[in-house]
Amino acid sequence: MSDTTVKKEMSFFDHLDELRKYIIRSVIAVVVFSIIAFIYMDVIFHDVLMAPSRPDFPTFQVLCKYFNYCIGEMNFKLMSRTMTGQFTMHLVASMVTGVIVAFPFIVYQLWLFIAPALHVNERKNVRGIVLGISVLFFIGILFGYYIISPLAIDFLANYKLDESIENSFDVTSYISTLCMMALGGGVIFQLPVVVYFLSVMGMLTPMFMRNYRRHAVLIMAVLSAILTPSPDMLSMLLMLTPMYLLYELSIFVSAIVYKRKLKEAEQN
Numbered sequence: 001m002s003d004t005t006v007k008k009e010m011s012f013f014d015h016l017d018e019l020r021k022y023i024i025r026s027v028i029a030v031v032v033f034s035i036i037a038f039i040y041m042d043v044i045f046h047d048v049l050m051a052p053s054r055p056d057f058p059t060f061q062v063l064c065k066y067f068n069y070c071i072g073e074m075n076f077k078l079m080s081r082t083m084t085g086q087f088t089m090h091l092v093a094s095m096v097t098g099v100i101v102a103f104p105f106i107v108y109q110l111w112l113f114i115a116p117a118l119h120v121n122e123r124k125n126v127r128g129i130v131l132g133i134s135v136l137f138f139i140g141i142l143f144g145y146y147i148i149s150p151l152a153i154d155f156l157a158n159y160k161l162d163e164s165i166e167n168s169f170d171v172t173s174y175i176s177t178l179c180m181m182a183l184g185g186g187v188i189f190q191l192p193v194v195v196y197f198l199s200v201m202g203m204l205t206p207m208f209m210r211n212y213r214r215h216a217v218l219i220m221a222v223l224s225a226i227l228t229p230s231p232d233m234l235s236m237l238l239m240l241t242p243m244y245l246l247y248e249l250s251i252f253v254s255a256i257v258y259k260r261k262l263k264e265a266e267q268n
Contacts, residue, residue, distance in 0.1 A: 022109040029105045034098030041090055049093060049178060052150040053157070059150045067234060076157040076167035078174055089175050096179050100141060100186075104134040129193075136189045143242060144185025149178050151235045188243065195250035199257035206255035209247070216247055 037044060051057050053074050064070035080086045099106075108130050115123060156177075157167060198204040209216070224239040 019113055022113045026102065026106045026109045029102040030095070030098045032098075033101040034094045037097035037101075038090065038094040041094060044097060045093065049175060052145070052153050052178065053174075057150055059146050060154075063234075069234060071154055074154065074157045075160075076169055078171045079168050080171050085170065085172060089171050092172075093175055093179075096183075100183075103137055103186075104130065107133050133190065133193055136193065137186045140186035140189030141182050142185070143189065144182040145178075147238050147242075148185060149181040151238070152177070152181055155235075189246065191246045192250045192253045196253050196257060199254040202261075204254055206251050206258050209251045209254055213247070213251075217244060220244060220247065 052059070053076075055071055055073060060069075060071055080089075082088075111130050118126075153174075157169075160167070195204060195209075199206075220240055220243045221236070224236045224243065
């Protein structure tokens with residue numbers, strides 16, 4: 001009896017019990033990596049989390065060297081205004097690090113739960129999906145960390161309504177903003193994956209995406225302006241370019257799915 005048949009014969013509660021096992025494994029992986037991050041948080045905090053707030057950050061060095069976009073010291077102070085503030089940030093930063101590092105394992109566990117319910121051909125068609133999702137996620141994280149975050153921090157740290165106002169940010173605000181930017185990049189870079197599944201379901205075609213390319217570019221330009229706090233053209237282009245490349249990659253992915261579906265229809 002095949003795995004597919006077994007899955008079909010499982011009751012709703014059997015599926016829940018099966019899912020629970022994969023969730024527990026994922027949670028254990030997150031906890032393990034979070035504990036490791038908690039132990040080494042002094043290094044992570046200084047060399048990773050605080051790095052985008054310093055002028056020697058690689059992004060600022062490249063922008064200064066090749067685009068004449070140079071910055072000085074960040075004009076802000078980080079403070080902890082509650083007694084548990086720093087410890088809470090220690091825990092939160094550890095958990096976020098644990099989730100990011102364990103992400104491929106979490107996706108793999110989700111795949112193990114879904115895969116037995118798919119037909120053999122369907123499994124072949126999504127072969128490498130775990131690797132693809134993970135690679136895109138980490139590229140997005142790096143994009144959010146190296147492009148979005150430093151530009152946002154530089155703009156917000158030096159933005160003043162009046163010179164008499166001093167920028168003093170709570171450490172929780174700084175870390176949450178940085179994490180939101182990085183994780184947001186990871187989510188944005190899942191666009192080709194979303195397009196793939198929509199194309200498989202017949203809800204999206206490459207012709208539709210090509211026909212509405214101009215509309216998509218306009219929407220991406222608006223999003224770039226919204227997501228990039230700094231109003232200069234360079235910052236917007238740094239945001240818009242990868243989004244456009246992702247859109248073109250998504251068209252390519254949708255075209256592959258469309259051609260495969262046409263071929264299967266001809267064979268049937």
